[in-house]
Amino acid sequence: MKRILKWSGIVLSVLLGIVLILMVIMNIRTTSRLNKTYDIQPETVVIPTGETAIARGEYLARLICVECHGGDLRGDEFVDEAGLVTIYAANLTPGRGGIAERSDEDLVMAIRHGLDPAGKPLIIMPAEIFIHWSEEDLGAVIAYLRTIPAVDNEQPEPQISVIGRTLVGLGLFGKPFPAEYINHDAPFNEMPSIGPNPEYGAYLARAVGCTLCHGDNLKGGIQPENAPPGEIPTSPDITQAGDLADWTEDDFSQLLRTGTTPNGHEIDVDHMPWDMYGRLSDDDMVALWLYLQSLPLTPE
Ligand code: HEC
Ligand code: HEC
The missing domain is CATH 1.10.760 (Cytochrome Bc1 Complex; Chain D, domain 2)
Structure with a gap:
């Protein structure tokens, strides 16, 4: 009996050791992915002022952005699993906690490249879709965001716990940083004539x-x-x-x-x-x- 206990004790400690080492490695990896700075120069995009362009921006924003940023784009919870990950989609209005202070280049960085103004990867924000937009559509959405009513809403900073970082490292959340896998050098797609063609x-x-x-x-x-x-x-x-x-x-x-x-x-x-x-x-x-x-x- 004693011997069995002793052996199972050893096996358990070894297993625990392996798990701990794995967690440490995965944490180092995920943290360095989160802190990586991408050297990207955001394109200078013409921001239109005409009504048609702003209506186009509204259509695109109400089609896609509201899915995560909420109906009035004040920002919304994306995941909040206590102890694992907390991710909130940003407030896109000019209100407190919003994008009033962000330059147009900062917004191009976020929407087209999935990066914050410092060049660090945004989490989940699906730049892998928006990299395919024409310059006109990107400009139209930014123009529209500048016109929406201000809502004060400060969102919590994203948090990924030690266990969360381990799971991200193991790939169990898929690829949460679009900046890692999009082609940042892709040219803007041409804008075809809009209509049933x-x-x-x-x-x-x-x-x-x-x-x-x-x-x-x-x-x-x-x-x-x-x-x-x-x-x-x-x-x-x-x-x-x-x-x-x-x-x-x-x-x-x-x-x-x-x-x-x-x-x-x-x-x-x-x-x-x-x-x-x-x-x-x-x-x-x-x-x-x-x-x-x-x-x-x-x-x-
Ligand atoms: C699948 C969900 C999702 C969709 C769809 C989405 N976003 Fe986001 N977006 C996020 C999340 C989550 C963040 C916060 C990421 C972070 O903090 O790392 C974010 C962040 C941003 C930021 C950065 C804000 C800041 O404070 O710098 C901008 C700008 C932005 N989104 C614009 C848009 C626009 C415009 C659209 C539509 C064209 C859009 N997003 C669609 C999830 C989404
Ligand atoms: C997130 C992944 C995803 C996206 C984005 C997506 N689809 Fe799908 N689509 C699927 C999957 C998975 C199925 C099969 C689902 C099922 O059978 O229950 C499917 C099924 C379909 C079907 C039915 C096909 C059949 O055999 O019955 C059509 C049509 C379709 N998609 C068109 C589109 C179009 C058009 C778009 C873009 C406007 C689109 N999908 C975007 C994943 C996606």
């Missing part, structure tokens, strides 16, 4: 994130590289060569509005954010559809 659909498929999950050619078969392992199913082929062969344009817009496919399958919003896509304008849905239809029928 396939060129604009091609632009949108990137600018609202379809390609992140369905792949650059929309042939599916992948999982988004930033998601935690196994959290999102492998995406289907959404070209006419794949699942959408028999769909009509109505079926497609119905899916974006309700998450329900023609055969009655309901898509989980955590697997594909159709609640967000339901806010796309009718013309934008048509543009996406025309683009999907224009893709080659040949298999990969």
Whole structure:
């Protein structure tokens, strides 16, 4: 009996030792990723003043930014798991705790590069989508943010605990720092003429994130590289060569509005954010559809 106790004691201490060493290594790694400074010169973007451009900025902000920054963009809780991670999306209004003091370059740094003004990575803020925006759209969103009513709301600084840093290090939260994997040198995408046409659909498929999950050619078969392992199913082929062969344009817009496919399958919003896509304008849905239809029928 004594011997068994002694051996299990040794085994336990060894295991505990391994866990501790792993935690130390993962903490050092995650902390250095968090503190890394990226040497990026933000582009100088023309900030428009016209009504049409500001309305365009409003459309984009109300489509995407509100998902995390809250309905009036005052900032919102993203995750608050006591003892693990606390992440709040920033206050984007000119109120206290907001972006009044941020220059346009600071905002380009945040939205397009996922970096704070000092060049350190923002957490979660999905620059991997916004890097695909045209200069016009980026300028329009910044112009719009400058016009919204001020709301005072100071958000807590992001916190990632020792255990949180270990889990991030092990990849269990996916890739939470977009600045790490986007191509910061990518040129601005050209702005096609906005309307129900396939060129604009091609632009949108990137600018609202379809390609992140369905792949650059929309042939599916992948999982988004930033998601935690196994959290999102492998995406289907959404070209006419794949699942959408028999769909009509109505079926497609119905899916974006309700998450329900023609055969009655309901898509989980955590697997594909159709609640967000339901806010796309009718013309934008048509543009996406025309683009999907224009893709080659040949298999990969
Ligand atoms: C998936 C969630 C998500 C979406 C969508 C999102 N953001 Fe963020 N954003 C965040 C989080 C979380 C932070 C805070 C990150 C941090 O503190 O490290 C943030 C930070 C920012 C900051 C930095 C603010 C500061 O104080 O420097 C700006 C600017 C910003 N977001 C703008 C936008 C805009 C504009 C959009 C829409 C085009 C948008 N965000 C969409 C999650 C999101
Ligand atoms: C976060 C990942 C993600 C994003 C972003 C995303 N999708 Fe999906 N999409 C999926 C997954 C996963 C499925 C399969 C879900 C299921 O079967 O329950 C799917 C299913 C679909 C389907 C149904 C296909 C079928 O075989 O029934 C269509 C159509 C579709 N997506 C179009 C789009 C379009 C258009 C966009 C951009 C506007 C988009 N998706 C953005 C992950 C995503």
